[in-house]
Structure formats: C-alpha cells, structure tokens
Amino acid sequence: MTLVPFDDRDGLIWWDGELVPWRDARLHVLTHGLHYASAVFEGERCYAGNVFKLREHTDRLIASGRILGFEIPFTADEIDAACVATLAANGLTDAYLRPIAWRGTEMLAVSAQHTKIHLAIACWAWPSYFGADRMKGIRLGWAPWKRPAPDTAPTAAKAAGNYMIGTLSKHAVEAEGWTDAMMLGWRGQIAESTGANVFFVFNGELHTPTPDCFLDGITRRTVMALARKRKITVVERTIMPDEIVSASEVFLAGTAAEVTPVRQIGDHHYTPGAITEMLVRDYEQLVLLPPAEVAKLAA
Numbered sequence: 523m524t525l526v527p528f529d530d531r532d533g534l535i536w537w538d539g540e541l542v543p544w545r546d547a548r549l550h551v552l553t554h555g556l557h558y559a560s561a562v563f564e565g566e567r568c569y570a571g572n573v574f575k576l577r578e579h580t581d582r583l584i585a586s587g588r589i590l591g592f593e594i595p596f597t598a599d600e601i602d603a604a605c606v607a608t609l610a611a612n613g614l615t616d617a618y619l620r621p622i623a624w625r626g627t628e629m630l631a632v633s634a635q636h637t638k639i640h641l642a643i644a645c646w647a648w649p650s651y652f653g654a655d656r657m658k659g660i661r662l663g664w665a666p667w668k669r670p671a672p673d674t675a676p677t678a679a680k681a682a683g684n685y686m687i688g689t690l691s692k693h694a695v696e697a698e699g700w701t702d703a704m705m706l707g708w709r710g711q712i713a714e715s716t717g718a719n720v721f722f723v724f725n726g727e728l729h730t731p732t733p734d735c736f737l738d739g740i741t742r743r744t745v746m747a748l749a750r751k752r753k754i755t756v757v758e759r760t761i762m763p764d765e766i767v768s769a770s771e772v773f774l775a776g777t778a779a780e781v782t783p784v785r786q787i788g789d790h791h792y793t794p795g796a797i798t799e800m801l802v803r804d805y806e807q808l809v810l811l812p813p814a815e816v817a818k819l820a821a
C-alpha cells in the first residue's frame with residue numbers, strides 16, 4: 523500500500539482564521555493537545571457542495587470542547603463559514619472535513635488552564651469508507667477493550683483521548699483479519715464499532731444501543747428518523763451480546779461509514795436484507811439534498 527502522508531499534500535488548511543499552505547500547518551512538539559489529549563474534533567462529509575448536517579457537527583464540536591473544559595474561540599456561525607471556506611479554497615464539493623480544536627503550548631502539565639485554544643479545519647476527497655463491496659457487508663471481531671463508564675471518561679465528547687481504545691481495538695481485530703471491532707460498553711452491553719454506531723433488526727424492528735457511554739452519532743439520529751419515516755419501529759435500549767444471535771440484519775451508521783451492512787460479528791453471520799438496503803438508499807438520497815430539505819426530512 524502506498525501511503526500519501528497527511529502532512530505532504532497539496533491544498534490549504536484553515537488555522538485560527540487563516541488559510542495556510544497544507545505543508546505549513548505544523549504544530550510544536552510541546553503542544554498540550556498532543557501530550558494530554560486535550561483535543562476535540564469532528565468528522566463531516568460534504569456531498570455535492572453541501573456539508574451534511576454542518577450545524578449539528580459544529581454544535582457538537584463546541585459542546586465537546588466545553589466537556590473538556592475549554593471554549594473554542596469562534597462562534598458556530600464562524601466555524602460553519604470556515605468549513606465552507608476551506609472546501610472552496612481546496613476546490614472540493616465532495617469531501618471529508620476534519621475540524622479539530624486543541625490546547626496549545628503555553629503550559630505543559632496536567633493543569634493547563636491558561637493554554638490558548640486553537641482550531642484548524644482540513645478537508646480532502648474521501649470516497650466510500652468500505653468501497654464498492656459495501657452491500658456485501660463487513661466483518662466485525664470482538665474488541666479487546668470496553669467503552670468506559672461516563673464517569674470514567676468524557677464519553678459524550680468527540681474527544682481525541684476516547685479514540686485510544688478504538689485504535690487499540692481496531693488494530694487487535696485487524697491482526698485477526700476482521701474489518702472493524704464490535705466494542706462492548708463497561709457493563710458488557712453492545713456499544714458501537716470503533717468509528718460508527720450499530721443497529722440490529724429484530725422481528726422487523728430496528729434496535730440500537732442507548733448511547734450512554736459512547737457518541738450519539740449524527741448519522742445514528744438521521745437513520746432513526748429515516749426509519750421512522752418508513753414506519754419502522756425504532757427501539758433504543760440496552761442490548762446484550764447474547765441477544766444478537768437472533769438479529770436478522772445488522773448495520774453500522776456514521777459520517778465516514780455512512781450506512782454499512784455487517785455480515786458477521788464474531789461467530790454470528792448475517793445477510794444484509796431489505797431494511798438495511800432501504801436505509802442505505804434513503805441515506806444516500808438524503809445526503810444529496812440541500813440542507814433545508816434535509817432538515818425537513820430528518821430533523
């Protein structure tokens with residue numbers, strides 16, 4: 523695999539209000555965010571020139587910063603405009619966007635009350651996460667790490683530190699040949715994959731774990747709205763691992779993953795079916811609509 527490093531590409535990155543050449547968007551090594559994971563970020567997708575649910579992502583970014591005890595020094599309107607400006611500067615209409623806010627270099631210790639808060643936004647072309655074979659479904663292995671309790675980590679924030687166990691889990695299952703990891707929560711309940719929420723079809727109903735120790739994804743909420751529009755009963759509840767043997771369909775939902783069928787979790791095999799296919803299609807169509815239409819269909 524030829525990797526094009528993320529620091530050696532053409533384009534412009536928005537940084538604290540300026541567009542800087544991509545290769546110049548560098549940090550000092552003694553940055554608090556790097557040492558202590560005092561960073562929050564977003565993953566957004568722009569389709570046909572519109573960032574899907576831009577304001578929801580911006581609001582979550584600001585909220586994640588507040589959960590980590592800092593205030594991003596830009597308003598939601600300014601952040602939205604900066605995302606749009608970054609896309610335009612890079613000439614992209616279909617892309618992935620990565621805003622990130624972090625504590626700077628003024629202090630380098632656990633206590634970091636007087637660090638400056640920075641914000642950068644990058645974007646790049648990123649087609650479907652799981653490629654053309656998406657409808658065949660992906661395979662999830664059981665993660666060796668559990669999502670922590672909400673009083674153990676800032677689980678409601680899209681915070682860099684929460685991804686440490688995601689990377690460890692994904693690496694562990696990739697070593698065994700799985701596509702991604704199925705993570706349990708601290709009580710042993712089904713939680714999510716390393717970068718997307720999970721849905722199960724039980725007797726024609728759509729069930730998804732209550733997001734009490736992991737992100738309540740924007741795609742997750744969108745899929746729930748789309749399912750309800752289709753008159754599918756949607757149930758949020760605690761789902762235990764021994765129940766999933768009786769699910770008829772399983773899929774993931776996330777900004778990067780979009781709606782992705784799952785064909786295996788550990789020893790359990792599934793066949794992507796009618797409900798998954800319908801929601802894959804409904805989501806694909808929804809993301810292409812102008813924001814006002816999206817708001818009407820999946821508020």
Ligand code: PMP
Binds near residue numbers: 719775
């Ligand atoms: N869980 C995790 C761990 C994630 O990284 C993501 C992607 N942001 C999600 C769930 C899904 O969130 P969203 O639909 O808002 O992208």
